[in-house]
Amino acid sequence: MDESVKLPALPLPDAERAGVYRAIMTRRDTRGEFLPDPVSDETLGRLLVAAHHAPSVGFMQPWSFVVIRGQETKQRVHDAFLKAHAEAALMFPEAKRDTYRSLKLEGIMEAPINICITCDRDRAGPVVIGRTHIPAMDLFSSVCAVQNLWLAARAEGLGVGWVSIFDNEVVRRALDIPERIVPVAYLCVGKVKFYHPKPELEAAGWRERLPLEQLVHFDHWGRQDAEPGLLGALRDLEGKARAGGDLF
Numbered sequence: 001m002d003e004s005v006k007l008p009a010l011p012l013p014d015a016e017r018a019g020v021y022r023a024i025m026t027r028r029d030t031r032g033e034f035l036p037d038p039v040s041d042e043t044l045g046r047l048l049v050a051a052h053h054a055p056s057v058g059f060m061q062p063w064s065f066v067v068i069r070g071q072e073t074k075q076r077v078h079d080a081f082l083k084a085h086a087e088a089a090l091m092f093p094e095a096k097r098d099t100y101r102s103l104k105l106e107g108i109m110e111a112p113i114n115i116c117i118t119c120d121r122d123r124a125g126p127v128v129i130g131r132t133h134i135p136a137m138d139l140f141s142s143v144c145a146v147q148n149l150w151l152a153a154r155a156e157g158l159g160v161g162w163v164s165i166f167d168n169e170v171v172r173r174a175l176d177i178p179e180r181i182v183p184v185a186y187l188c189v190g191k192v193k194f195y196h197p198k199p200e201l202e203a204a205g206w207r208e209r210l211p212l213e214q215l216v217h218f219d220h221w222g223r224q225d226a227e228p229g230l231l232g233a234l235r236d237l238e239g240k241a242r243a244g245g246d247l248f
């Protein structure tokens with residue numbers, strides 16, 4: 001690429017723009033639908049490149065990616081999940097425990113690939129542009145890499161499931177991650193039978209998607225009715241999304 005030529009700041013062509021929104025709107029957290037089919041190195045490579053091109057504070061790129069295929073390693077993580085899952089059930093009100101226990105909340109063993117995305121908080125030295133006053137920004141940057149990978153996977157027809165029900169220290173040890181590196185996200189990745197049309201927790205009646213208009217404030221927190229035009233647009237678009245239609 002000629003570095004002196006600037007890219008025009010135009011919308012993507014319609015079909016590509018629609019594709020971006022479709023990937024965002026139909027991305028799902030996948031747990032129970034993994035297929036054992038292999039994922040090609042090309043495809044996995046694209047996911048990792050997409051993740052590596054995420055934004056990061058001070059261009060820190062604090063992430064690394066542990067690609068896990070070994071059954072023994074996966075088993076250790078799965079054991080950590082089972083322990084934490086049993087503990088977690090008891091933290092919910094009694095009336096919700098049976099529902100909690102009935103939810104499928106991981107696909108560690110079934111997914112052909114697991115990926116742990118980490119954060120090296122020292123990667124760019126002690127003083128980082130943008131992290132000087134808000135230390136957690138490096139962790140947020142690794143999460144940006146997660147989301148890039150998740151959306152790229154959707155575009156590729158793959159599923160991704162984030163598992164966070166375990167003691168992170170057990171996972172650290174299972175993967176030999178050094179003490180100073182933070183395991184940020186443990187992802188199950190692979191081909192899937194299908195995508196659920198809605199978040200599974202929504203379909204199970206655990207929680208509903210919140211009305212977006214209640215989450216938008218204008219100039220000051222609590223000032224929520226100042227822009228009827230935008231609120232109307234949000235309602236229409238959310239209606240379309242709920243009906244399973246394309247946003248664009």
Ligand SMILES: Cc1cc2c(cc1C)N(C[C@H](O)[C@H](O)[C@H](O)COP(=O)(O)O)c1[nH]c(=O)[nH]c(=O)c1N2
Nearest residue numbers: 027028029031104105106162163164165199200201
């Ligand atoms: C930080 C974080 C951590 C987790 C999750 C997500 C995120 C962002 N999610 C997935 C989560 O349940 C899911 O995203 C929501 O229910 C919404 O569903 P969709 O992602 O839209 O399908 C998730 N799911 C699960 O089954 N087990 C888990 O441990 C976790 N952990």
